[in-house]
Amino acid sequence: MTSIELNTYVVFGYLACGVGYLTAFVVSSKESRLRTVMFGLFVLVWVIHTASIGLRWIESYQMGIGHAPLSNLYESLVFFAWAMALALIVARLRFKSDLIVLIGLPLPFLTMGSTFLLNPEIKPLIPALQSNWLIAHVITCFLGYAGFAVSFVAALLLLFTKASEGLAKHLPQARILDEIVYRSVLVGLPLLTVGIVTGAAWADYAWGSYWSWDPKETWSLITWLVYSAFLHARLARGWTGGRTAALSVVGFAAVMFTYFGVNYLPGLHSYF
């Protein structure tokens, strides 16, 4: 089986997990075995996802153009979905909240599903990407993005609890959601920082300038500034709840624009 076929199963695997989780929530409002089973299934799909990335790496070597599967939009979407699923698993284990997984599952599912629109062929690396910095840069950036994604999901739930008391009864306590919003950013920001620094080091090596205000660079800085403001507001000004949740949503919008929106602006990152 090829990694491309495997990815198809992964897409539907995430969909099945989403449907299963939703069923588990409708059938019983309290902790149930069905939820645990669904979480186990989710982890299994994620393991297959991991295997598919590894397999694609091996396939590229068999083709004689071996490189890490992080070299174009298709591969980066697959990795982004993988990172978000990982972040959801970590959040579920850490905070014991199945609802985070239920609300978060559409993210890896839609991200993986969108790869159907792209050419999945393994292509050789263009000269600009032939560098070991590629792996460090892409992995840290996307793990950071995944942290922000979890924060975003918790922030949405928190804003729901603020909006309606009836809804709040069915959601995790606002205090727990607030913790998830904050701690995910606390993990995401250092990773994004390392991503930006490795990107700068690579740019200096490849283009002779560690920072050239290319739109992708600028938008990653904007993202960094928003989440820095988030941490300062929370730690020094005591912002919690709805206000930091709103900042988390704004930050994730910046992440999305950094990743997708920038492609519509001219710049050096046009191959992603």
Next chain:
Amino acid sequence: MPGSKTGESGPSRTDSLFSEITTFFTSVRTTITLLFLLAAASIVGTLIPQDVNLDQLSRTAAPVYYRLTVILDLHQIYRSWWFLLLLILLSLNLLGCLLRRLPRIPGEWRGDSVKSSFSFTVSAPRSAEEARSLLVSAVGPLLGGSPQEIPGNDGLKLVWVKHRIYLLAFPLIHVAIIVILVGGLIGLLYGVKGSIQIKEGETGGTFAVIPSGKSQALPFQIALDKFTLKRYPTGEPQEFRSDVRILKDGKEIEKGFIRVNHPMTVDGISLYQADYRLLGVRVVNLLVVDSQGKRTEIAVNPRETTRLEGTPYKVRLRGLDPGSTGKGPWVEMTVESEEESPSTVRIYKNSSEPHQLTKAAVGFLGYEPLYMSGLQVGYDPGTNVVWTGCALLIVGFFLTLFTNLRGVEIELKSKGKTTVARISGRSRKMRREFREKVEATLREKLDAPDGPHTEDREQSDTNSQFRKTI
């Protein structure tokens, strides 16, 4: 804060102004505002076209917009005076916050100026020594190792502190940002960036400065021996490579190659492969078959008339197509001899047989392109300062992630046969979890599982107390 102190003569206007300025530069509210302003300015910079020509703009844009652009540097926001001002304000603000916070850190390190996040008191009908060993065995595993013991007037104080290094994270991160900004400023003031184009076989020594376009001399000369464009079988480019020699006063001082992701550094000046241009054809390789059927390969310079050896013909190149049509690459040449009048022939590389002339046949074997290589020239003395800042930043961030300053302090006081222990703890992160863990461990060790619970007081510094008998 020094600025908020008032003199003996009472508060004066300058004092209050000074204190207002100090407050501005030491306030986190200022930091948050500056971060948002920088983000907003950066967004504007990605929406308005940057590095456009001002003269051109004066002709095409509306007059108001043109005036605004000139005043606010809208065509180069990231180098504008006001963006720089925001960065300087941010640096001063960071410095202000650092200076405000730094004096408190040694005290926190030693443990004198510590605010505890929770405390509670227990009393036991045991001797001080019994209670001490019980508590040490309970808290020890949580915080690693034996406590510091400070004898007091009427008792004993046990102090555990773990991960003091966490205290360095805050200064590291904020010093790092200042260092990075200083490095950027050094680059802006003393660095230079430019581009240089060199034809194969030629030498270049001056580059065009980016963005001004002025030309500037290098302290050495670059001789480009060869530019190679290698492609994958699928047609995508695999490698751009310039083979160069570096000359100083006519002498070769270095020889090497420059590829994308593989720069060359000479005298602190780095040379990067940026782009290339196909200028023309350096050499065309032809196959000549004379009347006896003897085959020879010859190289033809496209700018000269060349005699085909062993035949009466002379050829001169007129055109070449590298393969833009379905018929593949071809050359067009004028062929002439003393007996025959000049004629133009087109020879395809893909044809199986050489093109037949009256007294010979000629085939097209291939050509060597003539390239011009575009190199980027970079000199930035601030780079290492920036990398130092980045390293500090990453170390600082990982200290905040993977360490956590935690401490427990127990004061033991004996009154007759009863020992009273006042237990206080602090944790920089996850206060509630830490408190719960300390309480649960103590309860288990002291065998009092059903003691009263305390309410959650995450992030609160006031002490709630509960009493319990062991």
